[in-house]
Amino acid sequence: MRYWIQYSIIIIVLVLSTLASWYEGSELVNNPWEWKYSIPFSRMLNEEVINKTDIFQLDYFIYSLKYQPLYPLLMMMSILYLVFLSAYLLIRKSMKKYSLFLGIAGILLLLTSVFTNDFSSQGGQYGSLQIITVGIVSLLFAVGYLFKEYLNLLVIPYKNLPSVCYNIYYGLIKNNL
Secondary structure, eight states, rough: HHHHHHHHHHHHHHHHHHHHHHHHGGGGGGGGGGHHHHHHHHHSSSOOSSSSOOOOOOHHHHHHHHHOOOOHHHHHHHHHHHHHHHHHHHTTTTTHHHHHHHHHHHHHHHHHHHHTTTTSSSSHHHHHHHHHHHOOOOOOOOHHHHHHHHHHSSSSOGGGGGHHHHHHHHHHHHHHO
């Protein structure tokens, strides 16, 4: 039940932040001098953008991230939260698999930050910093889960500790060690 509440809240946040950043990015059509720097998707589809109808909708999010980064950053965080929560629910029985997922996700996020690190605007730098931070935290959790699994294999359960100590002591005396 608690996971459905988390899903509901994060989907509402995702939808609202997507609509808000889309609205803020629509200012791009009124700034033709920005078309040279803020429309990578339109340049991939159309080699030259002449008219504002040539602008692809995803470029609105790029423009919004560059100049008004609050809602696009919130949108990115909610997408990442949905991915991590879904992965946890799918593979929660095996923490080794989940830690492997976290490690791969952390590496992919850090690689993504390398390729998106050339933003000249402050909003782009915030986005890159957010991706780096989530990638590092993901890697730390992956190592933490693996380390926890490793420690659980080494640690002797507390309730059996007196009998284990007695058997070790008795074995040492019996073998004259």
